[in-house]
Amino acid sequence: MLVGMAVNGSAEAAVTTTGLTRRFGEVTAVDHVDLTVRHGEVFGLLGRNGAGKTTTIKMLITLLRPTEGTASIAGYDIVTQPARVRSVIGYVPQMVSADPSLTARENLTVFARLHHVPRAERNARIDDALSFMNLDTTGGRLVRDFSGGMIRRLEIAQSMLHRPVVLFLDEPTVGLDPAARRAVWDELRRVISSQGTTMVLTTHDMSEADELCDRIAIMHNGRVVATGTPDELKAAVGPEATLDDVFIGSVGELEETEGGFGDVARARRAIDSRG
Numbered sequence: 001m002l003v004g005m006a007v008n009g010s011a012e013a014a015v016t017t018t019g020l021t022r023r024f025g026e027v028t029a030v031d032h033v034d035l036t037v038r039h040g041e042v043f044g045l046l047g048r049n050g051a052g053k054t055t056t057i058k059m060l061i062t063l064l065r066p067t068e069g070t071a072s073i074a075g076y077d078i079v080t081q082p083a084r085v086r087s088v089i090g091y092v093p094q095m096v097s098a099d100p101s102l103t104a105r106e107n108l109t110v111f112a113r114l115h116h117v118p119r120a121e122r123n124a125r126i127d128d129a130l131s132f133m134n135l136d137t138t139g140g141r142l143v144r145d146f147s148g149g150m151i152r153r154l155e156i157a158q159s160m161l162h163r164p165v166v167l168f169l170d171e172p173t174v175g176l177d178p179a180a181r182r183a184v185w186d187e188l189r190r191v192i193s194s195q196g197t198t199m200v201l202t203t204h205d206m207s208e209a210d211e212l213c214d215r216i217a218i219m220h221n222g223r224v225v226a227t228g229t230p231d232e233l234k235a236a237v238g239p240e241a242t243l244d245d246v247f248i249g250s251v252g253e254l255e256e257t258e259g260g261f262g263d264v265a266r267a268r269r270a271i272d273s274r275g
Contacts (some may be wrong), residue, residue: 003043003206007110011220013036013037013038013039014026014037014038014039014040014041014073014074014165014166014198015035015036015037015043015071015072015073015166015198015200015264016035016036016072016116017033017034017036017056017060017069017110018034018069018071019032019033019034019036019068019069019070019071020032020033020057020059020066020068020069020070020071021033021066021068021069022055022059022064022066022067024026025069028222029052029055029222030052030055030056030222031052031058031221031222031223032068032069032223033052033056033069033219033222033223033224033239034224035224035227037166037198037200037249038198039198040106040196040197040198040199041198041199041214041215042192042197042199042201042212042213042214043045043199043200043201043205043213043215043216043217044200044201044202044203044208044209044212044213044215044216044217045057045200045202045216045217046199046202046203046204046206046209046216046217046218046219046247047203047204047218047219047220047251048204048220049204050236051204051219051220051221051251052069052219052221052222052223053170053178053202053219054063054094054170054171054202055222056084057091057168057200057202059078059172060073060078060089060168060200061085061086061091061168062066062078062082062086064083065079065266066078073089073165073166074087074088074166075164075216076088079082084212087162088164088165088166089164089165089166089168089172089248090159090160090162090164090165090166090167090168091153091159091167091168091169092155092156092158092159092167092168092169092170092172093170093213094097094170094171094174095152096155097155097158098143098146098151098154098158099143100142100143100144100145101142101143102142103139103140103141103142103143104130104135104140104141104143104146104154105126105130105139105140106137106221107154107158108126108130108139108154108157108158108161109122109126111158111161111189112125112126112215113163115161115162117161117162119248122214125161126139126220129157129160129161130157130159132157132190132191132194133153133154133155133156133157133187134153134187135150135153135154135157138150145184147180148175148179148180148251149176149179149181149183149184152172152173152176152180152184153184153187156169156184156187156188156191157173160191160195160197161189164197165197165198165199166197166198166199166200167191167197167199167200168199168200168201169188169199169200169202169204170201170227171198171202171203171204172184172188172208173185173202173203173205173208181205181208185208185211187210189272190211194244198241201247206242206243206244206247207243209230209243210230210242210243213230214229215227215228216228216230216233218233218246218250218251220250220251225250226250229275230243233246234246237249237253
């Protein structure tokens with residue numbers, strides 16, 4: 001099993017980027033970003049909508065080709081070895097990825113086939129995933145009847161079926177109410193503690209970053225403007241500082257997205273369109 005382990009001889013880092021840059025015409029969305037994410041770490045990319053977080057993730061998961069710079073995932077180059085990269089990562093996008101016309105179990109079955117999970121192991125892995133995400137009693141229900149938090153937990157279960165080395169989560173709790181957000185945090189902690197998976201998540205929710213992340217990088221206008229543990233960054237501002245204070249000092253006033261299940265898809269689409 002590859003979960004949380006180095007592959008391809010990369011013992012030092014799960015994710016590395018050097019001068020990673022992406023331009024769209026004359027607009028530079030990501031500007032020479034250097035990052036290192038250690039194996040087993042939860043690393044947060046923070047920034048307002050449009051800061052370059054999603055574009056960075058899309059390059060790392062091989063959906064976008066860098067304009068300049070290099071990056072590797074578990075030792076595999078994102079440009080020259082994209083198939084290898086895709087085989088060792090999981091991805092939970094901002095936009096709803098589960099099919100509402102299928103049951104939770106059917107969604108997981110489709111995903112298992114797409115990721116070539118061995119036929120002999122599929123049912124057991126699906127059962128384990130449903131149980132682990134506290135969806136075992138609702139596996140036969142249509143996803144259209146799920147709450148926003150249940151959909152997010154199902155999407156995380158999907159992304160873990162093939163046992164990725166690195167899991168990328170793009171705004172994992174966008175559009176969720178506080179109770180659903182807390183439930184997703186709890187499930188992510190269980191993944192971290194039981195499987196040692198390296199996680200890279202984007203967020204502009206400071207409480208989420210403070211709760212989940214070992215280290216964070218704050219992005220502004222495509223650049224990384226601060227990096228460190230939440231405690232290190234807060235201490236640099238002052239003894240009573242919060243991560244909100246760190247963020248505001250780095251990029252300006254906060255934005256926040258909240259809402260119930262009915263707003264989940266719309267919120268994710270809106271954020272995704274702004275990168």
